Each structure stands twice: as structure tokens, then as C-alpha cells.
Amino acid sequence: MLVGDLFLGDIDGSEEFKTKENIENLYFMGVSQKNIDSLVTGKKRYVHGYKGTGKTSLLKLLENSCIERQIPFISLSYNKVREDAEIIDEFRRRFKVFSDVFEEENDKDTTTLTFWKWYLLSLIASKFIDNGFSQLIYNTKQSFFRAIASVLDMLVVTVDPNGAVSVGLRMQNIYSEEESESIVQAARNIRYLSNQISQKLNKKVVVFIDEVELTKARSTYGIDRTMIKNLILATKYINGITSNLHVLIALRDEVIHDLRGDEINKLMDNFGVKLSWWTNPRITVDHPLWRLMFKKIRYSMVGKENSDLMSDSQLWNRWFPFKIDGRDTWKFFFELTWARPRDFVRLLSLMKNKCEQEKSFTRSAYDSAIRAYSNSAYSEISEEISTLFDDSAMNKLQIIIQQLGLNFTSQEFYDEARIRNLSAPSVILDEIYRVGVVGNHFSGGNRKGQWRFFYRNDSVSDFTKAFEIHRALHDALGIKDTFRKSVFYSN
Template structure:
């Protein structure tokens, strides 16, 4: 077995699920027993920064469902979801009672019910469930395998008058179908909920995982209200299933920065009551015992290494690099996230060498990694700052240096022809996405604040800003 045999090829969990499923099976790190935590009825909002492993969790749940007879799971990627179709789905006039919360509920119910088709214990259990399938299939709903397809189907002209037949069938009132005209999705939701009540007890788990909501930011923040309605709808749908003692559930994956944009006065309560945070930072000061280093250890063990990460690190790396423990030297170039650390190890493998690595090897790998890191953090700014600002950030930092005052940043924005009036707001965003931290002196020692180390950290424009170590080489600051 060789270091080059360890699979660090993928930082995207979807690609990993397709091309390296063995990593999902045997190398997944179950941080804080999240695969158990997410099974709790009240836990459905998984959140963390970009690269924290949200999609990896979705892949793991999907993989688990393939080997458990009583677990059915599907993933909906919202990258291409057409949010503008929600208005068309809202009823004949576009904006009806309940708004997009009701529309989301309709879409979610249809998608969950589509999962029931794979459960032979349900399909063989009697006529009630089969009648429901038959009614929904009649108009093509159960042929849809994503929320995008469902919303496209339900937004078609004239569908509501057709769906009235389905409602009548649910309610055993077929004779009224010809005269019924449905003007609001709320009636459809009520009909589906009534039908769900009549189903036999459902003890198998049926989970829909919603991923890819980050892509909403590509079109700006205009659709953030739809996300607030989505969270409200998921809560109502999940609560209804719980009331029925039905193990069905919708799980939503949110990036922290996107979640922060959601205009919901109850968001903090939702996060506290229903959220599961993905926080990989080692607060105990024992990196070799952390979940983050288990990511590397588990991949090494999958490749045949039978030692723990602490011993492997000693075999692979020098004890000190630049007068600092090598483990801290490397980790300080990351956001303490799996994607970052995997990317660094991929850069190490690109050297085409086997351990032990010397200082120069580490510097070479970090140089390559720094370019990837700059691109990754630039992607994290999409939709959060103006595109002209995003395109200029690297140039601005290269000129003002690794440590700077807020006024320095304002002046640089002005030199680039950008709006300096929003400088502090931009710096807050850069802080929240880990481009920068704060640094100050206390008791003759430097103190630092980083969002990726402490979630509650808040940027202070009165303190100096410091550029992340992982960016220094790419920005020619080292």
C-alpha cells in the first residue's frame, strides 16, 4: 500500500457517490453521530459552511437506504429549480391563499408519496394506498422524480381543473368531478392530507433530502422569501407526518451564509429546535482526536493502512514546519473543513512522491492548494457581494497586504471604482466566508477571531483585518 493509493480525488459528494461509493460506505465520518441525530422527528434542518459535508450526509443517507429494507431515501438537487414557477403553481391568478408555503407543501407531499411506490409492504397492503397511487399517476405526478419536474407539471395551464378529478376521487365524490374547478393548491393539500390519514400505518422510513439551495444565490437574493416559505412548509409537512405516526420526513440542507439570508423572524428558533450544525473545528486543542482528522484516517484505512492518523502523520510529515507543529501549520491553511483538508492532501499526491515529506514538499503542496482555496472562497461569494466586487477582491488584497485597516479597504475600493460606502458590509461578508479574520493585541499577545473557529464571532471594523493563511500564496502575499 502506498500514499498514492488513498483516494483524495473528489471533493464533491455527488461525484464521490457515483465514482467512489466505497468512500461513502466505509470512509464516511459520522460527525457527532449525525446519521442518528437526523433520524429524530424534530431534526430536519442541517446547516454548515460550504465544504462542511452536507451533500456527503445526503449521499450517506441514500447509500444507507439501499441496504436497509425499511429505509427509502431520495435526494433532490435544486441547482436548476425554477423558483419563478412557484407563482404559476400558486393558483389561477398566481397569488392565492397560503402563498408559496402551500405550494411547497403540495410539492413535498407528492415527492414523499412517490417514495412509497418502492415499498412493497405498502403496495401490497391494500387498496387505499394503491388508489392514491392510481389517482396521482393518472396525471403524471408519480412519474416525476424531482421537485423540479413536479413544479413544472403542477404549473402547466389547466392542470388544476384536471386535478379536481383526483380530489374528487380521494373524497369518493367522482360525480362532482365534472363540475369542480380548483383555484387554489390548498384544496389539493387538504385532499392529499385526508388521503394520507386513510393509509395503513407506515413504519418504514421515507426521507426526501433537499440539497443544492446554494445555487439560488446565482440569481441574487430576490428568491430568499421562497426559502423562508420552504422551511415553513417542511416544518408543517414533517409535523403532520409525526401526528400520523408516519416515519416520512423532509430534510433540508442549508449553507450557513444562505440560511442567514432567509427572512424569517422565527429562524433562530427553527435552528435551535430543528437544526443540526456541522462544526468540524477542534475546540479541545486535540486535532488528532478530532472528527476532521478522522476524514483522512478513514480514507487511509480504506486504502489498506492499519494505523491511526496520529502515527500516520508522524510517518508522513516533519514534526515542525516553520517553527510550528506541522499539524497546526497545515490546518491553519484550511477552514477546518473536510473539503479543504482533502484538497490539501490531493495537492500532496500531485507531487508524485511517497512519504516522508520534507518542509519543501509541504510548501509546494500548499502553493498548489492555495490556488484552489482562492477559487473555492471566490465561489462562496457568489450572490453575497456585487460581481464587480467579487472579481476585484483578490487584486485589492494583493495591494493592501495581509493585514489592513478598514480605511485601507475603503480607499482600495474607491481606487477600483467600487462603492466604498458599503465597505463594512463587504468586510462582514468576507469575514463570514472566511476570507478574513480580525486580529488585535491583548496582554502583549495577538488575538484572532475567525468565523470558521467560532460560529458566533462577529466582524469588528474597528479592529485590524487579517487575510486567511490559505490565500497568502495565491494572492502573492507570502
């Protein structure tokens, strides 16, 4: 059997887990059965974690669990709802006279909150209750929803010199009495729908909502921020209608970080299940991420080479070099990734492409794949922070990092930012720590030093300690400098 015969999975979980067999043979996650049950029954309502931690895959597992328990469900994509022409673009096209632009932030929240309540309740009623509610079901002829689309289209995002993000309107008008009445009517209809669902929904149903993420376009960042916040709050309302109805959302942690409001945080604390693959401090071949990959490899080897008799250690020796760059390979992978399934799948897939005809992964395959892996990882991170920083700031940031080299102090970063005329350097440094571009690496009284990274559950950067560029990004950022011991020991 050759490396090219291995199935390592897809970077996008929605593509990998399409059948019950795939899920049972390939899925492994450090989520207890108790949490699985809580997510299906409604005791838990939010799955959250950083990009690539397996949220979509977990939702596929939960859908499969619903099928086994004969629980009906609906699966929605926030992105598809957001982009659906019938929901957004068609509203704008048909709305001839725009008069419904709100002056207060609370009005925008009320509008989008009402939209989500009515939209979701309408879908639930049409799917699971008789046709007697057709006159209430969401449709594009309702001027209220056309008005919502127009309001959303007027939202803009601004970032001040200190990095603070605010949402405003392109213009302000006073909304008409007619539209005010439509909002009142919408509230009445929502109450009526809620009452009818409470009385007539006589079986357990679940609504899954995935792909809840902020847009990569700065021009529509404010729209998504408002939409997502009120989607979460709308589901809080809907989950309280009846114990037979349960809405579950998969959210990125960066979205929660961006919304960071007391009410959102309380919902995550009380009803959330966080996905994190980092285990500290001991990294071995038994780590859950390696066990996940072994499960994929075992699936590829069914009926071959007596794989069912192999231990994980034997499987490791069969496919992987013992060391890379003088370090145990299983540890080296953690130094080169952000400890997420997506990272492991991406790096191993690139290595696989470089040695398909070999009988095992080789060091030369790693050498050939690392640049592509680095570029891919940096591209993904750049997309994540591009909503906050424009192209000019991103270019300046890259120049500053290249100038500073492998490791640096916060003061050195501030000095370079001043030279390059980059505003709000402390905010930017904090953001690139949050997304994993840099971490703290300092002496801490021992030769090997101490590492702190956001993905390792060190949620706040230490500006008094030295910073270091994540190893995976060296090639993408052109980091060639040697490690500066003076910076390492300076704190």
C-alpha cells in the same frame, strides 16, 4: 507503498460515498449516534453547516441507516428540481398567456409555498400510496404550476448602495379570476392529499433533500431565495401531517444566514443538527479531521505494512513530515484551511499529485501544491459572494486587498473603498469575514495575539480590531507584504 497508492477521498461527498462499504470504512464525523437516530426518526429535520463540512456525506450515512432499518426513502436534489425542464422550463414554454404576476411579496411566498407542498406531497403519494390519487398528482398540464414558473421568471434581485438585498418583479399585472380559482383548487387538493397521506401512510418513510444552495447567478438569486425559504416552510407543514412521514433537508449555513428570519432560525434551533469541525483551543494529531484522514489512509493500507497494528501516531510518522515552515504539520494544516474535510482532502490531494512516487508526503510537495490550493479556495469563495457583489465590486475588492496587504484596520479598508468608489464598505468587510477571506488578528495583551474567524464560531467580526487575510489566500490574492506590527498592536 507509495503516496500515489493512497485514497484520500473526493472533494464532493456525493461521489465518494456510494456504497455501504465506503461509508463504513471512510466516514467519520463528530455527530453522536443520538443525533443520527434523531435525524432518521424525525426528531431532528435539518442538517446544516458551511460548504465542505460533510452534509452530503452525512445524508449518505443516513440513507444507509434507513436501508439497515428497512425504512423506505426518496432522495431529491433541490438543484435538479430547480433546473428540471419539466418543472420550470416546460411550464414557461407551454404557458401561452401570462396573467399571473403578483403584486405583493406575500403572494409570491404563497405561490412558491403552495408549489412545494403540492410537489412534495404528490411525490410521496405516488411513491408510497396506491394509484387512487393520480388525478391529484403534480403534472405539467396544470395551469397553476405553469403560472408559478412564470411568476418565478419575473422575480429579480437588486442590491442597494448600502448592500441591502431586495426581491422585486420585472412587471406587475393583476392575476385573472381563472388563475385565482386554480390557486383555491390547489389548496383544496393539498388538504385532500394531506388527509389521505395521514390516513393511509402506514409505515415510516423519509424524504431527503440535498444541494439546497443559492444560485451563483445574480439574475436568479431572488428566485432561489424565495424558493428555498418556502421549501423549508413547506417541509415544516409536511412534517406535521403524520409521524410516519419525515422530510429532512441539508442546508448550507450561508443560506440560513441569507434568509435570516425568525421562523427559519427557530426551526434550525429546535430541529437542526449543525456540522462543525472546529475544536478550540488545542489542535493535535488526535483532532477529528486528522482522524478522518487516518481512516481513509488505513482503508488504503488494508493488508499492507501491518497497518492494522499501527497507532495514529505511527501512521502520522509513516506518511507526514513532522514540520512545515517550522511549525508542527498537523497545526500548520489548520492555519492553511478553514477546518473542513473538503479543505484537507483538497490540499492533500494536490500534494499527492506532486509526490506520487515518494514513500511519504514531502515539504516540496507542499511548496508545489500551495498556489493551486490557494487559487481553488479563492475561486470557491468568490462564487459564494458573487450573488451579492457584481464583477466591478469584486474587482475593486481584490485591488483594495492587494493595496492594503496582509493586515489592516477597518478604517484603512474604508479609506481605500472611498478612493476606489466601492459602495457599502462595512457590509462588504462583514461579508468577507463571514466567508473566511479575513479574520480578526490582534495583540490582546500577548505576543502571539488572538485570532477570530467566522469558521471558528466567532460569528461576528470586531471592527475595532485589526483584520488579517487568511493564510490560504495569500498566493491567490498576490499578498506579498510583511506583517505590520503597528496594525497588530493598534487595538
